[in-house]
Amino acid sequence: MSRRLISSGSEFEKVAGYSRAVVQGDWVFVAGTTGPDPETKTFPADVEQQTRNAFAIIAKALEEAGSSLADAVRVQYFVTSREDAEKVFPICGEYLGEARPAAGIYVVSGLYRPEMLIEIELTALKQG
Numbered sequence: 001m002s003r004r005l006i007s008s009g010s011e012f013e014k015v016a017g018y019s020r021a022v023v024q025g026d027w028v029f030v031a032g033t034t035g036p037d038p039e040t041k042t043f044p045a046d047v048e049q050q051t052r053n054a055f056a057i058i059a060k061a062l063e064e065a066g067s068s069l070a071d072a073v074r075v076q077y078f079v080t081s082r083e084d085a086e087k088v089f090p091i092c093g094e095y096l097g098e099a100r101p102a103a104g105i106y107v108v109s110g111l112y113r114p115e116m117l118i119e120i121e122l123t124a125l126k127q128g
Contacts, residue, residue, distance in 0.1 A: 006064050008057065021061040028065040028124040032078070033057050034116045043115040047084040048091060054120045055095045062124055071124035072101040078108050078119040088118060 006021040007013055013020065021030045035050030035057070036043050044050055055069070062068050075096060079085045085105055092103075101122075111119055 004065070006061050008061065020057075021065055023065045026126045028062060028067045028071070028126065030058050030061050030122040030124070032119045032121045033061075034111065034119050043113075043117070047079065047087050047117040050117050051088045051091045051120070054118060055091075058120060058122055059095075062122075065124075065126070067124045067126045069095055069124075070099050071126055072096055072099040072122055073125050074123040075101045075103045076121045077103070077105040078111065078121075079105065080108060080110060080117050082107050084117055 002023075002025065004023040005019040006023065008020040010020075018031055020033075021028055033054045034043070035053035037049075037053060038056065044053070059069055062071070075092075077085075077088065077092065079088065085107060096103075111117075
């Protein structure tokens with residue numbers, strides 16, 4: 001079974017020893033993804049925009065893997081406040097409402113950097 005690593009081009013991937021996504025056969029495993037602004041690489045102050053940015057990064061990795069958000073079978077959301085969870089639910093529905101993967105949302109005390117408000121991890125099964 002073939003294995004392919006997908007990189008976002010971030011130097012941090014090498015330092016931390018991970019890939020943006022790993023394709024193993026028909027499966028695509030997307031690493032935990034936060035939502036920096038694609039141009040400035042800084043984090044917007046609002047969780048809604050961070051969520052949209054994270055989904056854009058995930059969609060790009062899935063596309064490179066020959067997959068899409070429509071192939072999502074599992075997603076996990078990590079947010080830093082319950083209030084933010086309520087704000088992201090409708091956005092998650094916009095991106096995954098058709099696929100409706102198995103999902104979990106977790107309120108955590110913090111992410112790697114304090115300005116990070118959400119992290120999304122996704123698994124997809126490419127459709128034949």
